[in-house]
Amino acid sequence: MAALVKCLIVLCAAVAASGYGLGDMDVVFHLFHRGSPSVSEPLLPTANSIMQSSFSPFRPTVITIHNSGENVSGNFNAFVVPAHLTAQDVNLIAVDWSAGSGMYTQGLANAVQCGERIASFINLITNIANYGPENYRIVGVGLGGHIAGIAAERVIAGTIAHIVAIDPSFFGWTHNPNxxxxxxxSKVEVLHATAGVLGYDHPLGHLDFYPNGGTYQTSCGADASCSHILGYAFYAESLTSEGGSQFVATACDSYEEAVAQTCSGEKGVVFGGIEDKTGQSGIYWFQTNFVPPFAQG
Known part of the structure; x- marks a missing residue:
């Protein structure tokens, strides 16, 4: 098994180095808002397209980035888009880069280019609407979690307010400079749902959460795909749980404590939601229910 994992890592790194190339129309931006929560408005990366759209500089903006093998209408956005629009009046821009991410290795090779396209789009909005990066939350799953960071560091007019990376990918990223x-x-929040299996294992952000130990989720057994999906199901629930249970986490002294579920620190930091998390940091663990609602806090 160790040899197989090593070969996969080498293969992913080699493919990433070779690159596939994204065409001009291979990254598409879909705008949702409360006035049109289920039918998107495609945006071109041009001033005219944005100025003639329903994008509002008076709303905060959430950008979602799917994983390889999905598209804008896939499972991830089916959970996250309606949850965000229920929680807050936002511009919800769902990035569709499925033309360049049908296979994992293809998506890995195109991750940097995708991030650059997203950054250029954000920079364009800044230039035409005086709308700064402090108004953005970028939410990515799998490869999209790393792409969120790639995009954020290429924004030129300031710092993105918040990244939420849900089960960011493992293979091809251990020694990846990106x-x-x-x-x-300003705040990078990470949920590890399949740590060391499909998702990255060690902490990456200011806040790293390991639900149920972070490797396999309680109601999934040893099914990594199921656990990966539950990662964004937890996030979607966190956005709509106002007045209900929240994912209240316990602080851990180390990554090893988190995966062993032996954390005994202070309890009070909450995963997900829309609240400001300025000043919060650390490694955290929480347990979930077998069925929705998953939060126990």
């Missing part, structure tokens, strides 16, 4: 890190945004 890996997600805490310096990519």
């Amino acid at each position: 890996i997600l890190s805490a310096d990519k945004a």
Whole structure:
């Protein structure tokens, strides 16, 4: 097994170095808002397209980035888009880069280019609407978690307010210079749902959460795909749990404590939601229910 994992890592690194190339129309931006929560408004990366759209500089903006093998109408956005629009009146821009991410290795090779396209789009909005990066939250899953950081560090007019990386990918990222890190945004929040299996294992952000130990989720057994999906199901629930249970986490002294579920620190930091998390940092663990609602706090 160790040899297989090593071969996969080498293969991913080699493919990433070779690159596939994204065409001009291979990254598409879809705008949702409360006035149109289920039918998107495609945006071109041009001033005319943005100025003639329903994008509002008076709303905060959430950008979502799907994983390889998905598209804008996939499972991730089916959970996250309606949850965000329920929680807050936002411009919700769902990035569709499925033309360049059908296979994992293809998506890995195109991750930097995708991040650059997203950054250029954010920079364009800044130039035409005087709308700064402090108004953005970028939410990515799998490869999208790392792409969120790639995009954020290429924004030229300031610092992105918040990145939420849900089960950011493992293979091809251990020695990757573009890996997600805490310096990519004012607040980088990471949920590890399949740590060391599909998702990255060690802490990457200001806040790293390991639900149920972070490797496999309680109601999934040893099914990593199921656990990966539950990662964004937890996030979606966190956005709509106002007045209900929250994912209240316990502080851990180390990554090893988090995966062993032996944390005994202070309890009170909450995963997800829309609240400001200025000043919060650390490694955290929480348990979930087997079925929705998953939060126990």
